[in-house]
Amino acid sequence: MASLDAFFAPRTVAVVGASRDPAKIGHLVTKYLLESEARVYPVNPSAREILGRPCYPALESIPGEVDLAVLAVPAPATVEMVRECVKKGVRAIIAQASGFGETGEAGRRLETEIRDILSSVPGDRRPRLLGPNTLGVYVPRNRLDTTFTVRERSPRPGPGDIAFISQSGATAVCIMEAAASMGVGLSAFAGIGNKLDVDENELLDYFAADPHTRAIAFYLENFRDGRGFLERCRRITPRKPVVVLKAGRSASGMRAAALHTGSLAGSDRVVEGALRQVGAFRAYDEEELVDLARVLGQGRPLAGRRVAVLTTAGGLGVILTDLLESRDRGVGLELAPISEEGKARLRSALVPFASVHNPIDLTANSSNQHYADALRVLEEEEDVDAILCVMQFQSPYVDEALADLIIDRFHHGPKPMVVVTIGGELSWRGLRRLGEARVPVYPSLWRAVRATAALYQRGCYLARCTGVTAQGTAAAQLRPRAWEGGSCHV
Amino acid sequence: MASLDAFFAPRTVAVVGASRDPAKIGHLVTKYLLESEARVYPVNPSAREILGRPCYPALESIPGEVDLAVLAVPAPATVEMVRECVKKGVRAIIAQASGFGETGEAGRRLETEIRDILSSVPGDRRPRLLGPNTLGVYVPRNRLDTTFTVRERSPRPGPGDIAFISQSGATAVCIMEAAASMGVGLSAFAGIGNKLDVDENELLDYFAADPHTRAIAFYLENFRDGRGFLERCRRITPRKPVVVLKAGRSASGMRAAALHTGSLAGSDRVVEGALRQVGAFRAYDEEELVDLARVLGQGRPLAGRRVAVLTTAGGLGVILTDLLESRDRGVGLELAPISEEGKARLRSALVPFASVHNPIDLTANSSNQHYADALRVLEEEEDVDAILCVMQFQSPYVDEALADLIIDRFHHGPKPMVVVTIGGELSWRGLRRLGEARVPVYPSLWRAVRATAALYQRGCYLARCTGVTAQGTAAAQLRPRAWEGGSCHV
Secondary structure, eight states: OOTTHHHHSOSEEEEETOOSOTTSHHHHHHHHHTTSSSEEEEEOTTOSEETTEEOBSSGGGSOSOOSEEEEOSOHHHHHHHHHHHHHHTOSEEEEOOOOSGGGOHHHHHHHHHHHHHHHTSOGGGOOEEEOSSOOOEEEGGGTEEOOOSOTTTSOOOOEEEEEEEESOHHHHHHHHHHHHHTTOOEEEEEEOTTOSSSOHHHHHHHHHSOTTOSEEEEEESSOSSHHHHHHHHHHHTTTSOEEEEEOOOSHHHHHHHHHHHSOOOOOHHHHHHHHHHTTOEEESSHHHHHHHHHHHHHSOOOSSSEEEEEESSHHHHHHHHHHHHOSSSSOOOEEOOOOHHHHHHHHHHSOTTSBOSSSEEOOTTOBHHHHHHHHHHHHTOTTOOEEEEEOOOOSTBOOTHHHHHHHHHHHHSSSOEEEEOOSSHHHHHHHHHHHHTTOOEESSHHHHHHHHHHHHHHHHHHHHHHSBOTTSOBGGGOOOHHHHTSOOOO | OOTTHHHHSOSEEEEETOOSOTTSHHHHHHHHHTTSSSEEEEEOTTOSEETTEEOBSSGGGSSSOOSEEEEOSOHHHHHHHHHHHHHHTOSEEEEOOOOSGGGOHHHHHHHHHHHHHHHTSOGGGOOEEEOSSOOOEEEGGGTEEOOOSOTTTSOOOOEEEEEEEESOHHHHHHHHHHHHHTTOOEEEEEEOTTOSSSOHHHHHHHHHSOTTOSEEEEEESSOSSHHHHHHHHHHHTTTSOEEEEEOOOSHHHHHHHHHHHSOOOOOHHHHHHHHHHTTOEEESSHHHHHHHHHHHHHSOOOSSSEEEEEESSHHHHHHHHHHHHOSSSSOOOEEOOOOHHHHHHHHHHSOTTSBOSSSEEOOTTOBHHHHHHHHHHHHTOTTOOEEEEEOOOOSTBOOTHHHHHHHHHHHHSSSOEEEEOOSSHHHHHHHHHHHHTTOOEESSHHHHHHHHHHHHHHHHHHHHHHSBOTTSOBGGGOOOHHHHTSOOOO
């Protein structure tokens, strides 16, 4: 078992500090881990049984191997327990307690003690450590969950294809909840906390090789080794997209980051250009981080800048057109021309007052069949590089099967597609349904346009890397103004 | 009764084309109007009763006055019915049918016919006409609703303080649904359609004088009389904020607008500068339109640029700080310094590991009481111009009463406040609750920061208008870089 696998797919997990008190972290962690595929050993010298499982007085009394030990004990006790982990031959340690380097000198000394304990062990037997000051990990597909917020108050995302690595626990919880409420899933979450041992670079490598992960998203306040991060991105981004929300851009933000995670951020200008150069996407807020990660992980890169817009509300089509084409408050893409043949086919398929010019307007009387027919026509249009589809449920001739139709065309149609839906409960239901089906769908026109632009930038980047576009055109035929101009407008 | 009052508070309404067929527009309009405070007269020569109400064969057979006639009949019949309205002495007409100027020459001729009929009537007896090609009006507080989307599929906003005027019906429906799902209410909606008679300028005047309206939001594809619109804004914006989503900015957007509503948009550059000069806010997408309208209608203008951030997740505080202070991907405001006394008070009120520097971090162990104490301290800090409050429900010591606490401080505290909440169902529940209590709250950090910046810009504008800031400081003491620099970064 490769060392980091012990964090994300352990066969056995010990919870040190397991508790019968439902208010304790050690209780929540045990309870949630018992739902996982791993064998769970509660450890607590003053209990014989916890949540119906026999409790062990110490790590060493556990029979057999322990892949992962979750330390749900305070900072000073954590040091002692790391020593016990070494003795037991534990492969991976999650140190959840705060009160370490982030709080000052005394905490830093505790970290040094742990570092000394670990480095005294020969490399091949040395346990790896995540944290301290971390929620640990959450892996939806095997229900491995060491995060300790109450699930009823803090729903978790389902299985998906985004790996999310965060330097801040509480922030990650908020981001994961918001993602879950849109049906967006994760391949895994890892909180790196104070990065005493395992850091963002090693996790970047790990998820680059992880077959369940299609995009890697980071919330970072500093880089442990910025050059190493960039080198990894350069190697990885041609295969797998990376999105980084690097906070601490402003002077006060940098100070706040230093107070928050005790980290010193470098100059932001350098970060900005360097990330772009190695093909990583930078996000500027929590919403953009998830928005970009999902479209880059799920969508197909664009082979050109010409977008077809399909809508049921003329005004939404006009706003989308503005956002797509404008270079100020827009992304500088283009509306695809529709061929005369295509227009004729649309005319015969749609209602008489529909607009067959791009943006194509099915009108408020749209039906599932109109959507299907129009998508089919657009899919066969040579000059269409992507379809931006407005999915609305107001029309009485549309029902929830429209969501299935769009899911099908996204996964099996020949063109890259991004979906947007504006409205109330029906829209949100469709949004969650598409989210769970791993279709990039957004509840705002701008977010959908920004996502489309990201797929275009990704297409340009890949074309530069390989000399050939996603659809096999020579890269020279692309006009990647938005990307090469240094300003992506996203 | 002033002529436009007949549209928004009619005592009597006739539905011409009322129908017993639930699939017909004339059915839905009748059904929803029957819930209003107005007396409703269904008109249809081939029915004796509709929805339990006696049906009249013609307008002229209705006993007594008709304030408003809703024409739910096709375009050619609409012309005839306008003639009948004139005969009956109807005050206001909503012409819902499409198939007029937006479809070409034949439709334009029908519009000319209507114009001729109306202009043949002496001014004091001439009915006013909204449309054609419009959903009409929706006034939540008196349940007057002539829009004809099925409510079960298309929930309406509740009562609120934003007047929303839209040139596109289907787009307005999407925007209203989305607003409703956030608890955002309206004072009134009016669809202006083809603007044969009543246009955006007259409605701007009307809602400027409407005591129920605190902000006026427009979706427009062209201006009937741009100069008149700007002159009105100059007069109105010192008293009431105006937000304009003027679509058709790009070349293709302009073409799309021409195809959609048959309107020719002017040069966009001119619009941009002119709106700013007269103190109107421009929105660039449907989300920004509502976001700005609600914060400007409900929030208090800032007297300075120094913002205090209150959070329970350090990382969210760092991201907010970046967005507030950065001039690139940010709004160029400042973090307020906290006095030593304030820090001492925070230290004694909060948990030991809380951060008492701005951004103030209550930590994931925050309680309602921590929020209350911290807000009280910030309210008394002299250098704090506004509070940006992150409302999170993950902590076990926080419950839904937190929402009430924040609502109370928003309405009764001394400082302008904007609220943000990031998360799942609990966050959304709090969001809707605050929305219904008319507190500007957003589910994204960026949207909250943008709203805060709008309040600052509004403060600068009002100070320029009056020479005195919202809090009585001389305007010269403001440093309105963001606004005066011509780039508001919003």
